Amino acid sequence: MCLNIFLKSGQKRDVHVATAQAIDLTVRSTIVEAMKQSTDTRSRILSTARELFHGRSYADVGIKEICDLAKVQKGSFYHFFPSKQDLAMAVIDDMAGDWAHGFVAEAFDRNLPPLERLDYMIDAAYYWQKAAKDLEGRMPGCLFGNLALEVSTRDEVLRAKLNAVFQKASSRFHETLDEAVEQGAIPPLDTEATAQAMLAFLEGVILLAKTRNDPEVVRKLGPAIKTLRIELAMEN
Amino acid sequence: MCLNIFLKSGQKRDVHVATAQAIDLTVRSTIVEAMKQSTDTRSRILSTARELFHGRSYADVGIKEICDLAKVQKGSFYHFFPSKQDLAMAVIDDMAGDWAHGFVAEAFDRNLPPLERLDYMIDAAYYWQKAAKDLEGRMPGCLFGNLALEVSTRDEVLRAKLNAVFQKASSRFHETLDEAVEQGAIPPLDTEATAQAMLAFLEGVILLAKTRNDPEVVRKLGPAIKTLRIELAMEN
DNA sequence: CTGAATCTAGACCGACCGGTCTACTTTTGC
DNA sequence: GCAAAAGTAGACCGGTCGGTCTAGATTCAG
Numbered sequence A, B: 001m002c003l004n005i006f007l008k009s010g011q012k013r014d015v016h017v018a019t020a021q022a023i024d025l026t027v028r029s030t031i032v033e034a035m036k037q038s039t040d041t042r043s044r045i046l047s048t049a050r051e052l053f054h055g056r057s058y059a060d061v062g063i064k065e066i067c068d069l070a071k072v073q074k075g076s077f078y079h080f081f082p083s084k085q086d087l088a089m090a091v092i093d094d095m096a097g098d099w100a101h102g103f104v105a106e107a108f109d110r111n112l113p114p115l116e117r118l119d120y121m122i123d124a125a126y127y128w129q130k131a132a133k134d135l136e137g138r139m140p141g142c143l144f145g146n147l148a149l150e151v152s153t154r155d156e157v158l159r160a161k162l163n164a165v166f167q168k169a170s171s172r173f174h175e176t177l178d179e180a181v182e183q184g185a186i187p188p189l190d191t192e193a194t195a196q197a198m199l200a201f202l203e204g205v206i207l208l209a210k211t212r213n214d215p216e217v218v219r220k221l222g223p224a225i226k227t228l229r230i231e232l233a234m235e236n
Numbered sequence C: 001c002t003g004a005a006t007c008t009a010g011a012c013c014g015a016c017c018g019g020t021c022t023a024c025t026t027t028t029g030c
Numbered sequence D: 001g002c003a004a005a006a007g008t009a010g011a012c013c014g015g016t017c018g019g020t021c022t023a024g025a026t027t028c029a030g
Helices: A016-030 A040-055 A063-070 A074-080 A084-101 A103-107 A114-136 A143-151 A156-182 A191-212 A216-227 B016-030 B040-055 B063-070 B074-080 B084-101 B103-107 B114-136 B143-151 B156-182 B191-212 B216-227
Strands: A004-006 A012-014 B004-006 B012-014
Touching: A040 A063, A040 A074, A040 A084, A040 A143, A063 A074, A063 A084, A084 A103, A084 A143, A084 A156, A103 A114, A114 A156, A114 A191, A114 A216, A143 A156, A143 A191, A143 B143, A143 B191, A156 A191, A156 B191, A191 A216, A191 B143, A191 B156, A191 B191, A191 B216, A216 B191, B040 B063, B040 B074, B040 B084, B040 B143, B063 B074, B063 B084, B084 B103, B084 B143, B084 B156, B103 B114, B114 B156, B114 B191, B114 B216, B143 B156, B143 B191, B156 B191, B191 B216
Parallel strands: none
Antiparallel strands: A004 A012, B004 B012
16 A cells, blocks of 8 residues: 655655554554553553544543453553543643654655645645545544644643644744745745644644545645745834 | 724724624523523523533533523423434524624625625634633634534534535635635635635634634634635646 | 562442433413 | 413433542562
């Protein structure tokens, strides 16, 4: 299975490493078998919870269910995670880590022309959502976006953590835009605000796609991310 | 209390009718008192549920809590709503109705220049979220977006309904863009796709703002909605 | 070899979940 | 005026929730 992406420039790029990795990570609980038996329990809980939270929702997934699927007893669960909230924190960290070292790192590869990184990001999002839907029948959307809307009003700790994740993601866009301006690929603009707008757009597109349960929405609307533009405020 | 909006054009517009109405609707359970006593129960349940679902989440709000706040017994509740899902459907319809006849209708006023309608929409969203945060301390975000991400993977019926709401909202953007193209305000483009992209962006901006619990994000990033652009596909 | 620390097992807890049911009161149609 | 329909009251149901607790198994350091 090797997914290829066609960039606007016509340049073909191989995305299978990152995307396939991201997908496998989602399904890895069925794959991973040989581990140090210790700490294995913890990671089994973690990846199971991640799958379930991503595929459904935080409130809808009970600890019992996680334990059953992870083949772990409650005693073990509460040995590693003091509460469901702590589990959620760990899940977010886990996903953010895999994400940052996975296709995000690849999409924002500094060897790629800045604007192509945006296309790469959209393509990666599309293939990921598509793969997930083909497997499960439903588009899970973005774990961070899902959690953010679900818990932000009720859990300050989780909200702050999710916010930090978005902050970090936004900074990748920011770097990219700064570089693009530096290279003269785009005229000067408020790169920080525009970066945030791009992240918002990405999340919004995934939200819409999930609501329509159709990954093609990502492919169709996504590329418009490059047209977003916020001018510098004090341009006197 | 009369909120005014400054449009890019410098033209001042009064938004208090729609926005204040939208805000009042959220708080109206404390206001409304004189009603036909019958069907009053139903609408009290409805508006209470709407407040709670919007301010927290679907799964997190129990029927018991809704009944208590609405001063209604369970028997009455299940007399009007066969299930929690039915209640959710009614809440969505209710909100969509108020919304369509409220500031959305006003924002997409055909007497306004098309592009100004977009600014109006952003301003209205900003003031609404801001008012809600000032009241409750937290930004509730968009009820539809919140529900969509929470239930889309678990409830086909609600997902389809939410999708229809988005479809309808998108069509308002679509009309607006068609008109703008007609008037030569913007060059020809794929108005349908761009309309969807704009809705996605709006939802994404609200998502980000909610995660940061800061309505100013809407004000800062929102106006970029006008820069979104998806070109016509077959331009041979 | 042994004692302490780590980890696992699973019964158990009170609270609450969505939903049902019966009995009663009020309104409505004729 | 009266029966039927509409609406209300609230006890009750099995199931599940997040979380606790005790007892035993396993690992590890000295």
